[in-house]
Amino acid sequence: MNDLMIDAVDVTRTFGDVTALDRVSLRVPRGTVTALLGHNGAGKTTLVNVLSTVLAADGGSARVAGFDVAAEGHRVRARIGLTGQFASVDEQLTGTRNLVLIARLLGAGKREANRRAAELLELFDLADAAGRKVSTYSGGMKRRLDLAASLVGHPDVVFLDEPTTGLDPTSRLGMWEIVERLVDDGTTVLLTTQYLEEADRLADAVTVLSKGQVVAAGSAAELKANVGQRTVALTVTDADDVPAALRALRAAGFDPIHEGSHRAITIPVEAANALATVVRALDTAGAEVAELALHEPTLDDVYLTLTHQAAA
Amino acid sequence: MSVTAVTRSTTPVSTRQDWGGSSFPQQVWVLTGRSMQALKDPRLLVMSLLQPLIMLTLFSQVFKGMAYAPGFPRGVDYIDYLMPAILVTTGSQAAMWAGAGLANDLKNGALARFRSLPISMFSLLTARSVFDTVRNIIQLSTLLLGAVVLFGFGPSGGVAGTVAALVLALIVGWGLSWLFMALGVWVRNLEVMQMIGMVAVFPLMFASNAFAPLESLPGWLQAIAKVNPLSYAINGSRGLALGDLELTPIFWAVVISGIIALLGGFAAGRGIRKP
Numbered sequence: 001m002n003d004l005m006i007d008a009v010d011v012t013r014t015f016g017d018v019t020a021l022d023r024v025s026l027r028v029p030r031g032t033v034t035a036l037l038g039h040n041g042a043g044k045t046t047l048v049n050v051l052s053t054v055l056a057a058d059g060g061s062a063r064v065a066g067f068d069v070a071a072e073g074h075r076v077r078a079r080i081g082l083t084g085q086f087a088s089v090d091e092q093l094t095g096t097r098n099l100v101l102i103a104r105l106l107g108a109g110k111r112e113a114n115r116r117a118a119e120l121l122e123l124f125d126l127a128d129a130a131g132r133k134v135s136t137y138s139g140g141m142k143r144r145l146d147l148a149a150s151l152v153g154h155p156d157v158v159f160l161d162e163p164t165t166g167l168d169p170t171s172r173l174g175m176w177e178i179v180e181r182l183v184d185d186g187t188t189v190l191l192t193t194q195y196l197e198e199a200d201r202l203a204d205a206v207t208v209l210s211k212g213q214v215v216a217a218g219s220a221a222e223l224k225a226n227v228g229q230r231t232v233a234l235t236v237t238d239a240d241d242v243p244a245a246l247r248a249l250r251a252a253g254f255d256p257i258h259e260g261s262h263r264a265i266t267i268p269v270e271a272a273n274a275l276a277t278v279v280r281a282l283d284t285a286g287a288e289v290a291e292l293a294l295h296e297p298t299l300d301d302v303y304l305t306l307t308h309q310a311a312a
Numbered sequence: 313m314s315v316t317a318v319t320r321s322t323t324p325v326s327t328r329q330d331w332g333g334s335s336f337p338q339q340v341w342v343l344t345g346r347s348m349q350a351l352k353d354p355r356l357l358v359m360s361l362l363q364p365l366i367m368l369t370l371f372s373q374v375f376k377g378m379a380y381a382p383g384f385p386r387g388v389d390y391i392d393y394l395m396p397a398i399l400v401t402t403g404s405q406a407a408m409w410a411g412a413g414l415a416n417d418l419k420n421g422a423l424a425r426f427r428s429l430p431i432s433m434f435s436l437l438t439a440r441s442v443f444d445t446v447r448n449i450i451q452l453s454t455l456l457l458g459a460v461v462l463f464g465f466g467p468s469g470g471v472a473g474t475v476a477a478l479v480l481a482l483i484v485g486w487g488l489s490w491l492f493m494a495l496g497v498w499v500r501n502l503e504v505m506q507m508i509g510m511v512a513v514f515p516l517m518f519a520s521n522a523f524a525p526l527e528s529l530p531g532w533l534q535a536i537a538k539v540n541p542l543s544y545a546i547n548g549s550r551g552l553a554l555g556d557l558e559l560t561p562i563f564w565a566v567v568i569s570g571i572i573a574l575l576g577g578f579a580a581g582r583g584i585r586k587p
Contacts, residue, residue: 053430054587078333078430090422104342105431149425202587
């Protein structure tokens with residue numbers, strides 16, 4: 001069951017002089033979540049549009065759910081759900097009518113379409129608003145309906161393009177829970193996001209895009225281990241102890257940084273067990289420590305490092 | 313990554329409950345139903361029925377004097393002369409609204425979703441065309457009824473001739489609607505579409521034999537009116553309504569409408585997939 005639901009090889013797409021995608025490859029196994037991370041204009045949406053057959057690629061090839069996006073677009077579209085950055089729902093129709101319309105276009109009979117619409121509206125906590133025009137919905141409700149709309153046909157692969165941008169924290173949390181539930185049901189998800197926290201929480205794998213190129217790919221943990229830097233942050237009780245502490249740390253082979261707050265010292269370390277060495281060095285110096293903590297690198301660090309490298 | 317890896321999983325194990333997709337007629341049916349929602353808005357319905365009636369009232373009263381113009385057929389009431397032309401021009405205006413309506417609809421979020429569904433985007437254009445034709449039938453029928461009741465429209469072609477004139481106006485409007493839908497698909501801007509409609513349709517309406525006989529127009533306008541395809545349609549429609557059947561203009565009106573529909577349909581079909 002580890003077959004690839006998304007398999008893109010060297011996908012390239014240009015818009016005039018702008019290369020939106022430059023030989024991008026991406027592999028997403030069934031039932032997993034991959035996050036596409038990148039700034040605005042990094043190529044995330046273009047890649048989602050190519051994979052969902054909305055845009056044609058200029059070069060490379062891609063298969064989604066086993067079908068070629070260029071040659072078998074119709075069959076790809078029968079197996080995917082797409083939730084774009086802007087709610088793709090008809091504001092003039094009610095929530096129910098929106099979902100029924102899609103189910104009918106997918107070939108469902110009237111009764112079956114109504115049943116599926118009711119089921120999804122219930123699932124997305126929209127049952128009370130089912131009979132209201134979408135134009136009266138709040139932003140969060142529209143997003144939920146939009147996601148519901150992309151799930152009408154029980155898709156194998158779901159594309160979520162910045163699903164939580166502009167949502168309040170509660171709605172964002174709700175969206176995350178829905179994504180997790182989808183994956184539990186075996187759905188494969190490709191989501192784009194600018195929020196590292198989101199990728200960290202949801203994604204099995206992260207692909208970082210910058211200027212249309214893949215600059216890094218792997219699990220969040222791998223990326224952090226490879227690119228990120230662990231640091232020990234400590235605060236001494238007495239500012240007078242700082243010079244002695246710095247001397248002892250340098251003697252122990254560290255490269256401590258003392259800037260900003262005058263009692264704080266930051267030490268980049270290689271491995272987690274360096275903490276003991278730090279403590280011993282401080283003990284030798286006789287410096288009394290008020291606070292000591294080991295910081296794992298965040299995806300933010302990884303992201304900034306990578307996109308900075310790519311830009312340089 | 314090797315090429316073999318790419319082509320490996322050709323038979324996807326589907327977890328979805330498959331509804332099997334929908335056929336083209338089904339898609340057109342469902343999407344026409346979506347468009348029909350607009351007709352449920354009483355404001356829109358009343359306005360779209362009122363507008364041609366107002367035009368009819370104004371034209372029939374303002375241009376009444378044309379009945380004394382050179383070349384005006386003897387013994388024909390101006391309303392009987394005007395009405396078949398009004399059917400054609402109203403049908404053409406409806407075509408322009410079809411394009412504007414489509415341009416507006418393309419901004420609707422639902423359209424973005426349709427592109428990622430396993431449906432033919434041409435079904436969307438067809439549905440739009442069916443909807444606009446139905447709306448046109450309602451509009452033109454109301455117009456005819458108004459003309460009979462308010463202005464005593466009663467051409468010598470009788471009911472059969474009048475209905476035939478209505479059908480011809482519908483065909484011309486339908487053909488033109490594909491041209492405007494193609495424009496709407498590529499322009500995608502309601503305001504620009506309305507401007508194009510004003511600039512293209514109004515001159516064509518007036519530079520024709522719609523309101524006055526060709527002979528009464530200044531020379532340069534006559535030259536334009538003679539080659540204006542709307543003049544064929546108006547001649548055909550007028551011949552049918554007045555019981556003065558002439559097959560040549562009807563033939564050309566239908567053929568030109570068909571060609572325009574074909575070219576417009578091709579261009580619109582190509583453009584609508586663009587996100």
